Amino acid sequence: MRKKIVAGNWKMNHDLAETETFFNELKKQMFPEDVEVMIAPAFTNLNHAFTSTREHPIEIVAQNMHQSDKGAFTGEISAAMLKSVGVKTVILGHSERRAEFGETDDLLSEKVNTAIENEMTIIFCVGESLEERKAGTHEQVVSKQLEEGLFHLSDVGFKNIVVAYEPVWAIGTGETASPEQAQEMHASIRSSIAKHYSDGIAKETAILYGGSVKPDNAAEIFGQEDVDGGLIGGASLKVDSFMKIVNAFQK
Numbered sequence: 001m002r003k004k005i006v007a008g009n010w011k012m013n014h015d016l017a018e019t020e021t022f023f024n025e026l027k028k029q030m031f032p033e034d035v036e037v038m039i040a041p042a043f044t045n046l047n048h049a050f051t052s053t054r055e056h057p058i059e060i061v062a063q064n065m066h067q068s069d070k071g072a073f074t075g076e077i078s079a080a081m082l083k084s085v086g087v088k089t090v091i092l093g094h095s096e097r098r099a100e101f102g103e104t105d106d107l108l109s110e111k112v113n114t115a116i117e118n119e120m121t122i123i124f125c126v127g128e129s130l131e132e133r134k135a136g137t138h139e140q141v142v143s144k145q146l147e148e149g150l151f152h153l154s155d156v157g158f159k160n161i162v163v164a165y166e167p168v169w170a171i172g173t174g175e176t177a178s179p180e181q182a183q184e185m186h187a188s189i190r191s192s193i194a195k196h197y198s199d200g201i202a203k204e205t206a207i208l209y210g211g212s213v214k215p216d217n218a219a220e221i222f223g224q225e226d227v228d229g230g231l232i233g234g235a236s237l238k239v240d241s242f243m244k245i246v247n248a249f250q251k
């Protein structure tokens with residue numbers, strides 16, 4: 001059975017006090033047993049978040065990391081640093097990193113290798129722009145991102161991958177892909193994985209949807225056959241909306 005995952009990506013939001021308040025509230029919640037709950041706070045709050053949730057079924061995730069082990073990279077964070085504060089999962093290839101910080105498929109494949117060498121799980125983001133969607137090239141765009149960023153991995157390496165399909169036009173815009181659009185792309189991603197690896201690996205790979213998921217649309221999106229959960233931005237900043245999304249899977 002594939003994992004169901006709801007992961008909150010806080011981006012550059014929530015300072016230490018806000019992070020403390022959020023986790024104090026989140027720790028009081030009951031989670032469905034079959035859903036993995038993850039939160040990616042700012043780097044500065046990873047240590048606090050990890051320590052405060054140690055006894056709870058909440059995984060603390062990093063939003064990014066550098067591809068090198070150590071060295072003269074002012075402002076950057078290594079895999080070893082993340083592991084030293086208990087982080088075992090990292091988001092790579094978020095469209096904001098690709099667009100605002102020039103992260104290319106080549107760079108991302110290096111980051112992927114470093115994360116795998118460090119035995120980390122990767123939530124690898126892919127997704128097309130509005131222009132690419134309108135031009136009808138969205139499946140090719142996503143397929144190229146998968147091929148260049150991930151498909152060099154061995155079968156064993158690929159088992160540490162969670163894919164997050166995030167159409168760029170739906171991130172932070174309030175516009176969500178329709179459940180049909182999400183399902184179509186998730187099925188296409190799963191079929192690419194089957195082609196490059198095997199049916200077995202494709203069936204086991206969790207594929208999350210991200211892009212303006214909210215309490216009122218999560219159930220319909222999560223109800224699609226190939227959607228295994230969500231990567232949630234804005235709606236993960238408040239416990240109430242985040243928990244409604246965590247509880248949105250139909251049995």
Ligand code: PEP
Pocket residue numbers: 009011166170171172173174210211212213231232233234235
């Ligand atoms: C994201 O940043 O990964 C995201 C999906 O954001 P939002 O839910 O706010 O669209």
